[in-house]
Amino acid sequence: MDNVQIAEKLDLIADLLEIRGDVIYKILAYRKAAESLRELGRDVSQIHESSALQEIPGVGKAISEKIQEFLETGSLSFLEELKTEVPPSLVKWLDVPGLGPKRVGQIWQALEITTLDELQAAAEDQKLRALDGLGPKTEENIISGVESLKKRSGRTRLGDALPFAEEILQALRELPQVTQAQAGGSLRRRQETVGDLDLLAASRDPKTVMETFLNHPRVAEIVSSGDVKSSVSFKGGMRAQLWVHPPERFGTALQFATGAKDHNLRLRELALDQGYSLSERALLQIEDENELLFEDERDLYKILGLAWIPPELREDRGEIQAAKEGTLPALIERGDVISELHSHSKWSDGKYSIMEMALGAIQRGYEILAVTDHSQSLGIAGGLTEDDLKAQKEEFQRVQEELGDQITLLQGVEMEILADGKLDFPDRLLAELDIVIASLHTSMRQSREKATARILRAIQNPYVDIIGHPTNRLIGKREPADLDMDSIFEAAAEQGTALEVNANPMRLDLSDIYIRRAVQDGIPISINTDAHAPDEFDYLPYGLATARRGWASAENVINTWSKKRLLDWLSRNQ
Ligand code: DGT
Ligand code: CA
Ligand code: ZN
Numbered sequence: 001m002d003n004v005q006i007a008e009k010l011d012l013i014a015d016l017l018e019i020r021g022d023v024i025y026k027i028l029a030y031r032k033a034a035e036s037l038r039e040l041g042r043d044v045s046q047i048h049e050s051s052a053l054q055e056i057p058g059v060g061k062a063i064s065e066k067i068q069e070f071l072e073t074g075s076l077s078f079l080e081e082l083k084t085e086v087p088p089s090l091v092k093w094l095d096v097p098g099l100g101p102k103r104v105g106q107i108w109q110a111l112e113i114t115t116l117d118e119l120q121a122a123a124e125d126q127k128l129r130a131l132d133g134l135g136p137k138t139e140e141n142i143i144s145g146v147e148s149l150k151k152r153s154g155r156t157r158l159g160d161a162l163p164f165a166e167e168i169l170q171a172l173r174e175l176p177q178v179t180q181a182q183a184g185g186s187l188r189r190r191q192e193t194v195g196d197l198d199l200l201a202a203s204r205d206p207k208t209v210m211e212t213f214l215n216h217p218r219v220a221e222i223v224s225s226g227d228v229k230s231s232v233s234f235k236g237g238m239r240a241q242l243w244v245h246p247p248e249r250f251g252t253a254l255q256f257a258t259g260a261k262d263h264n265l266r267l268r269e270l271a272l273d274q275g276y277s278l279s280e281r282a283l284l285q286i287e288d289e290n291e292l293l294f295e296d297e298r299d300l301y302k303i304l305g306l307a308w309i310p311p312e313l314r315e316d317r318g319e320i321q322a323a324k325e326g327t328l329p330a331l332i333e334r335g336d337v338i339s340e341l342h343s344h345s346k347w348s349d350g351k352y353s354i355m356e357m358a359l360g361a362i363q364r365g366y367e368i369l370a371v372t373d374h375s376q377s378l379g380i381a382g383g384l385t386e387d388d389l390k391a392q393k394e395e396f397q398r399v400q401e402e403l404g405d406q407i408t409l410l411q412g413v414e415m416e417i418l419a420d421g422k423l424d425f426p427d428r429l430l431a432e433l434d435i436v437i438a439s440l441h442t443s444m445r446q447s448r449e450k451a452t453a454r455i456l457r458a459i460q461n462p463y464v465d466i467i468g469h470p471t472n473r474l475i476g477k478r479e480p481a482d483l484d485m486d487s488i489f490e491a492a493a494e495q496g497t498a499l500e501v502n503a504n505p506m507r508l509d510l511s512d513i514y515i516r517r518a519v520q521d522g523i524p525i526s527i528n529t530d531a532h533a534p535d536e537f538d539y540l541p542y543g544l545a546t547a548r549r550g551w552a553s554a555e556n557v558i559n560t561w562s563k564k565r566l567l568d569w570l571s572r573n574q
Pocket of ligand 2: 185
């Protein structure tokens with residue numbers, strides 16, 4: 001069992017205790033321990049082997065014994081007993097917006113129902129209003145809550161969906177009958193999660209293409225199949241449809257399937273104004289019913305008088321107007337990025353040396369690499385003390401000497417913003433470092449006021465260059481910290497502190513909407529992979545795509561700035 005699996009079990013215990021109505025401090029203890037385990041950065045079984053479980057923050061005697069039982073037996077008798085008392089399916093109810101543990105316990109005990117479907121049925125049959133404190137309004141909220149929950153679950157993170165789709169598309173591209181194959185939908189728009197894959201292929205022989213698709217070894221079930229459109233679900237649960245179009249219609253079809261729906265609606269209105277009817281198949285001149293076909297979707301946008309709109313912008317957020325006026329931003333591209341400013345080595349919780357990380361960065365064409373290991377208070381993630389930093393500096397100098405002008409290394413730190421708002425290092429020490437990222441990793445459940453004050457204090461420190469993964473959310477796993485983003489943007493704009501777009505596909509933090517706002521407010525953005533190994537430098541495209549969805553150009557992103565400009569900026573307050 002790894003850290004995340006055990007953390008999930010501890011959270012499950014907390015949920016079940018909460019539904020049962022146990023005292024809150026006991027519940028919080030389990031949650032705190034789960035959070036520590038997730039953020040440990042070290043294998044909990046190793047810690048157990050060196051008998052140091054109780055040194056993990058938030059892990060006392062009782063919880064350490066439970067972790068030990070998990071590690072040694074793979075299960076926990078306490079949890080098994082608890083499950084016989086409180087059905088674990090009730091935990092799903094907690095995800096229904098507005099439904100707290102107390103209510104869950106009340107409904108379960110009064111109506112003796114345990115599943116989400118039963119809950120929905122009870123609300124629809126108006127059985128809840130008979131209970132103490134519940135009324136027709138609660139029933140309505142539960143019905144719509146369960147529906148949105150069912151819609152939400154089953155989405156796949158971009159980082160999983162993209163390589164998967166590429167594998168399927170590659171199999172299609174290898175067919176001689178296929179002239180091109182691409183994904184449309186939310187995947188092509190690089191949304192942070194995707195519902196299903198919308199795949200398109202251009203071919204004059206749709207039958208063969210469909211056959212290859214339906215027989216792909218990853219297909220678990222064929223939902224529907226036809227000559228030009230089929231729908232499947234894959235092992236692991238992802239769903240996809242494939243359309244096969246003749247090459248001369250591919251551009252129009254791809255445009256349609258890319259969406260988003262609201263973008264398409266607006267485009268269709270625009271076409272109508274110009275006397276065209278736009279469909280998935282063609283642009284029809286209404287007057288003479290002449291079909292205009294587009295192999296390349298660029299020509300479709302062109303004939304409508306629009307600049308080609310990058311898919312990441314197609315969300316009906318003003319992009320069609322901008323394309324009409326010729327004011328679309330020149331979005332940032334991979335080739336613009338020359339520095340990586342957030343990475344870890346084995347000095348803290350990374351797995352590779354500074355030299356190995358540097359070689360990985362050189363291989364990927366970077367001019368500058370900052371290695372920013374954790375600071376002392378994240379002790380269990382191997383956080384560095386002042387003395388460690390001194391020793392580390394010597395290693396930086398040695399590696400830099402050896403590598404010469406192949407790359408410029410920056411010694412930095414990813415400094416903890418402590419629970420009470422203090423920073424983990426004094427200014428005197430920060431002033432000596434080349435770059436300082438300040439991040440929040442712990443005490444995520446604080447009030448909005450407290451959590452916001454922590455970030456503000458970091459922004460206002462003149463030595464802090466970047467706020468790392470500002471909301472600390474994990475997509476589908478952990479809600480963002482409750483922050484007053486208005487004050488954070490205001491402070492960052494005033495101080496000129498950069499906000500990070502963390503490219504790890506679990507994070508993508510800031511997210512697109514906030515990036516757009518940072519761009520509008522003139523706040524510097526830094527796109528970083530937070531790599532703990534050289535391979536993880538390859539998360540960059542996810543960060544870039546998210547920044548593009550936020551309308552960011554190269555100019556907005558400090559990782560594109562020349563070495564001189566970046567170094568000047570880093571020493572702006574020294
Ligand atoms: P998803 O799968 O939930 O992540 O989101 P999308 O954007 O991939 O949406 P999906 O899979 O329902 O549909 C794929 C694309 O097909 C969508 O982005 C645009 C197009 N589309 C679907 N339904 C309609 C529609 O009713 N009208 C128009 N204009 N386009 C549609
Ligand atoms: Ca889709
Ligand atoms: Zn980091």
